[in-house]
């Protein structure tokens with residue numbers, strides 16, 4: 658089965674072609690960073706308009722690279738939610754109508770299910786069951802995954818998502834948008850021990866997270882360091898390193914706890930923050946200490962992409978699921 662996947666939930670247009678026998682045939686990710694940079698965050702209306710501009714040309718590129726035409730498709734998958742409603746509607750309208758015109762089924766996929774299954778696109782894919790750490794700009798969740806569609810939420814952030822905390826801390830230091838990757842780059846040259854950031858909610862049982870305290874600690878640290886409101890490069894690097902270390906250690910403590918609690922020692926990391934090298938290294942150590950294994954998608958499949966939607970959609974279509982003709986987007990949608 659050959660399925661076209663469309664991801665348009667936020668500021669990346671991701672288009673991919675997945676074959677259930679041959680794997681990922683081709684994919685493209687167009688990021689709107691340049692469109693939103695001058696506003697310091699995603700402007701929903703501009704995001705929708707840019708998806709409209711880019712989706713069809715990218716579909717043509719993906720089909721051409723695979724040496725196929727639209728007539729060779731067996732299904733279309735699009736992100737149905739959660740995300741920005743206008744942006745989601747672009748992918749939903751396009752995906753639904755394309756499938757209707759081609760006389761093939763379409764399926765609306767949950768964005769986080771896409772992230773959660775992204776490691777299945779790699780050669781060394783994990784077997785079920787596994788524990789998934791989903792860390793993106795909108796979510797921080799620990800999920801027990803028994804199979805496709807069999808997900809149990811073990812814990813989640815009670816306030817900011819990990820990626821959101823990275824972005825907000827970066828913004829406070831005046832780093833360019835998007836802040837997460839930039840903060841992480843600065844952290845490489847910083848001293849993580851200079852400021853002792855808290856490890857929120859690690860001293861009590863449970864698998865929930867809270868990252869808003871780290872934001873407050875970052876703000877007060879910046880106020881303490883800044884001279885005339887300006888931070889020097891060393892301060893920025895040290896704050897970045899201390900902040901990143903706190904997030905990474907907090908996530909690692911909860912992952913260890915989740916593995917011990919469930920007795921499942923296969924861990925996957927997905928979502929944009931999964932591209933963070935320090936997090937990957939720390940979780941590798943944590944799993945190794947417990948005799949477990951860590952799986953993660955290549956960095957470009959950690960952040961938003963069409964391949965994860967094409968993969969999740971293929972599994973849903975193979976199970977006989979498909980969406981009706983109504984075009985729906987679900988901006989808030991628990992998994």
Ligand code: KG4
Pocket residue numbers: 667792793794795796819820821823824835836837838841928929930931932933934959960961
């Ligand atoms: O999964 P994703 O692309 O979009 C959402 O579904 O939210 O994740 C984006 C988030 C942003 O908050 C971004 O700052 C963060 O992932 N991110 C990172 C890194 N790369 C992306 N955070 C920390 N370190 C990185 N290397």
Ligand code: ZN
Pocket residue numbers: 768772793794928929960961
């Ligand atoms: Zn995402």
